[in-house]
Amino acid sequence: MNFFPKVERWFVPEGLLSGSLAEMSQDGARGNEGICLWLGTREIEIARIQTLIKLRGPMVRKSPANIQIQPELMREVHHAAQELGLVLVAQIHSHGEYYGVDLSPVDLRYGISVPYFLSVVAPDYGMNQSTQWPDCGVHICLPGTGYVRLDNAEISKRIAIDRSGELSELTIGNDVETYRSGI
Numbered sequence: 001m002n003f004f005p006k007v008e009r010w011f012v013p014e015g016l017l018s019g020s021l022a023e024m025s026q027d028g029a030r031g032n033e034g035i036c037l038w039l040g041t042r043e044i045e046i047a048r049i050q051t052l053i054k055l056r057g058p059m060v061r062k063s064p065a066n067i068q069i070q071p072e073l074m075r076e077v078h079h080a081a082q083e084l085g086l087v088l089v090a091q092i093h094s095h096g097e098y099y100g101v102d103l104s105p106v107d108l109r110y111g112i113s114v115p116y117f118l119s120v121v122a123p124d125y126g127m128n129q130s131t132q133w134p135d136c137g138v139h140i141c142l143p144g145t146g147y148v149r150l151d152n153a154e155i156s157k158r159i160a161i162d163r164s165g166e167l168s169e170l171t172i173g174n175d176v177e178t179y180r181s182g183i
Contacts, residue, residue, distance in 0.1 A: 004143075005044065006045055007047045007116040007140075008045040008158065009157075009159075009160055010047045010160070011046065011165060012159060012161060013162055013165040013166060014162070016038070016167055019052050020126070021122060021128075024093070024094045024126030025126045027094070028124070028125025028127040029125075029127070031125070032063055033063065033066065033067050033095065034067075034093065035055060035060070035092070036052050036055075036093075037053040038089060038090040038091060038118075039051040039053060039087065040090070041086060042087060042116075049089060049090060049165075050165070050167065051084065051169070051170055052168070052169045053077055053080070053169075053170050054170070055171075055173050056174060057073070057173035064096055073172065080170060088117075090117065090118035090120065091119055092120040093107075094122045095122070095123065100121075100137070101121040101136055103121060108146070112141075113146065113147070114141060115141060116141065116142075117140070118139070119147060120136050121136060121137035121139070122135075134155055137149055138154075138155050140158075
């Protein structure tokens with residue numbers, strides 16, 4: 001069984017990027033990086049993204065140049081994915097104004113690095129709602145090579161906007177107040 005089949009194209013629902021930017025901009029307004037995880041399916045050379053995951057609570061720490069996600073929170077993500085019959089196929093996170101949209105050394109060393117995982121970096125902490133795919137750093141993790149950034153021609157070839165695809169959103173983790181109160 002191949003757990004990481006080759007992916008040549010990612011079909012994304014129309015509102016995926018704008019929904020992710022809206023989520024990340026909340027952290028960006030505080031001067032921090034933001035993140036969303038994307039769940040979907042993998043078929044022969046195709047990944048279809050269906051669910052945008054928002055992470056909340058004390059098990060995710062966001063700062064101006066770093067995001068740390070505790071293993072327990074990732075386990076919650078994987079349980080939710082399993083219940084939905086989906087897998088984690090991609091993520092998007094934001095970088096600040098001076099960091100660019102390349103994957104940082106921290107991203108490369110500690111980020112998810114499995115074959116054909118899509119890793120997107122949005123500029124300006126996700127604060128610009130007019131950001132489009134070519135404005136982002138779009139990276140694919142290739143077996144034996146690691147992450148490769150796509151140029152704009154490759155982005156338009158590999159990222160297909162699925163106007164008929166439905167996007168669901170799911171928030172995972174407790175907010176700080178709920179977590180502290182034990183509810």
